[in-house]
Amino acid sequence: MENHYFEMEEETFNREGAHLVAKALLGTLCSADMPNRWDMYAIRNYFCRNAAWCFPTVEWADSMAALCEGKKVLEIGAGNGLIAKLMRARGVDWVATDAAPPERVLSEVEYLRAGHAVDKYVDECDLVFWSWWPYEGSAEDLYAAENFLKRGKRVIVVGESGGGCTGSRDFWESDDIGINYRVPEIREDLPSWDGIHDHTHEVVNSGEEVW
Ligand SMILES: C[S@@+](CC[C@H](N)C(=O)[O-])C[C@H]1O[C@@H](n2cnc3c(N)ncnc32)[C@H](O)[C@@H]1O
Numbered sequence: 325m326e327n328h329y330f331e332m333e334e335e336t337f338n339r340e341g342a343h344l345v346a347k348a349l350l351g352t353l354c355s356a357d358m359p360n361r362w363d364m365y366a367i368r369n370y371f372c373r374n375a376a377w378c379f380p381t382v383e384w385a386d387s388m389a390a391l392c393e394g395k396k397v398l399e400i401g402a403g404n405g406l407i408a409k410l411m412r413a414r415g416v417d418w419v420a421t422d423a424a425p426p427e428r429v430l431s432e433v434e435y436l437r438a439g440h441a442v443d444k445y446v447d448e449c450d451l452v453f454w455s456w457w458p459y460e461g462s463a464e465d466l467y468a469a470e471n472f473l474k475r476g477k478r479v480i481v482v483g484e485s486g487g488g489c490t491g492s493r494d495f496w497e498s499d500d501i502g503i504n505y506r507v508p509e510i511r512e513d514l515p516s517w518d519g520i521h522d523h524t525h526e527v528v529n530s531g532e533e534v535w
Pocket residue numbers: 375376377378400401402403404421422423424425436437438439454455456457458461462464
């Protein structure tokens with residue numbers, strides 16, 4: 325499925341923006357009225373199943389591609405490969421992996437559990453990325469962070485921090501590697517859906533600036 329609205333130039337994706345997204349995705353199935361909270365829920369639900377769990381705007385993708393320039397990136401839990409598609413289109417050397425990618429992907433995604441993907445690619449990749457690691461999922465997000473950090477490589481994560489609705493419990497609660505977060509050098513962060521607090525984080529060892 326092509327999601328052409330990613331080339332739209334909405335500055336923020338608030339309720340009105342979400343309505344435009346819904347129109348782009350659902351066409352005539354969407355009512356012309358502004359969505360109420362339940363419409364928003366349905367739109368986000370549809371969006372997550374057909375596009376992505378985060379909201380990768382053109383501006384964010386440009387910023388993220390700039391951050392990754394000259395690097396080889398491993399993405400774990402890549403879903404349908406939408407972010408991979410955006411990054412590859414911007415020239416980033418991007419390896420996308422997922423334990424259970426959907427039947428129809430938007431860009432190539434290697435069928436690989438995160439732990440195995442880390443073992444396979446940690447030496448050749450400079451940075452590991454993930455977006456919306458499953459809440460209370462396996463702790464392979466922590467495994468990925470540990471393995472990249474201890475080699476002096478970067479870890480960039482999209483989602484809700486501090487025990488929000490993304491990431492494994494072990495990841496947020498672990499002090500084994502002294503996890504801390506800072507804002508990476510990114511010009512444009514992701515917008516959030518209503519009630520969601522999405523951010524792009526850099527995972528670092530303790531002692532650095534906290535988000
Ligand atoms: C909430 S979705 C996020 C998908 C995508 N990153 C996004 O932002 O739209 C979580 C993804 O993680 C994948 N996943 C779950 N457990 C995994 C594991 N142990 N290893 C690799 N991928 C996993 C799922 O198959 C799913 O595609």
